[in-house]
Amino acid sequence: MCGVAASHARDVTLAWLPNEEPDILGYRVWYGSENENYMVSIDVGNQTQFTITGLENDKKYFYAVTVYDTSNRESGFSEEISYPSNMPTNVLTNGGFELDESGWKLNKGLIIDPVARYSGTSGLKMIEKGSAKQTFNTVKGKTYTATARIRIDNEIKTPTKGGLEVSVKGGSKILGRSAYLNLSNTRLGRWSQVSITFTATGPKTVISFKNTGNGRFEASADAFIVGPRQ
Numbered sequence: 001m002c003g004v005a006a007s008h009a010r011d012v013t014l015a016w017l018p019n020e021e022p023d024i025l026g027y028r029v030w031y032g033s034e035n036e037n038y039m040v041s042i043d044v045g046n047q048t049q050f051t052i053t054g055l056e057n058d059k060k061y062f063y064a065v066t067v068y069d070t071s072n073r074e075s076g077f078s079e080e081i082s083y084p085s086n087m088p089t090n091v092l093t094n095g096g097f098e099l100d101e102s103g104w105k106l107n108k109g110l111i112i113d114p115v116a117r118y119s120g121t122s123g124l125k126m127i128e129k130g131s132a133k134q135t136f137n138t139v140k141g142k143t144y145t146a147t148a149r150i151r152i153d154n155e156i157k158t159p160t161k162g163g164l165e166v167s168v169k170g171g172s173k174i175l176g177r178s179a180y181l182n183l184s185n186t187r188l189g190r191w192s193q194v195s196i197t198f199t200a201t202g203p204k205t206v207i208s209f210k211n212t213g214n215g216r217f218e219a220s221a222d223a224f225i226v227g228p229r230q
């Protein structure tokens, strides 16, 4: 009964068929970033279309609708839909760095900064060196895709080896890594999308962003997403 009529990432318009009961008073739209766990509900009154505004660009949301009648009885949830449907559910915590570094372990040289953003409010900013990492839950034997955006803002010292890297580890084993990013393969201020497909070797996997090698950079990273294989 519930469908996405038209949308771009920030605004999503939901439309549904009217309930046929005579004593319908209105509808309530529910949504959240986890399936069947809605954080927000909006009483939209007696209309069968509603536009939710201000959603985060790099995040998938789940939606459902309930109906309530003049006796203030509310139905169960409609069938759930998600949008954008091609975007994986992110198993990382705070992959967009919108508020703080929650979920991430930052060492000296990395901060959360509004100028480092790819989308949303903030991103991860590297000052010369350092690393950020996060442990997340995986299912052994299942294949995932990790993506992120990284960018060199300034080169302080040219590396003779290595560069910026996103990598995925299971225990001490490297399951996947991006190519080293340095000024031989990107330009200052330009975002590069990295993508790593890996098969989990256990229930915990670690993703990290760091400057390997012997150069020093000011750099940015944002929009870390890990979901089912793309």
Ligand SMILES: [Ca+2]
Pocket: 096, 097, 098, 117, 118, 119, 120, 121, 122, 123, 222, 223
């Ligand atoms: Ca962000």
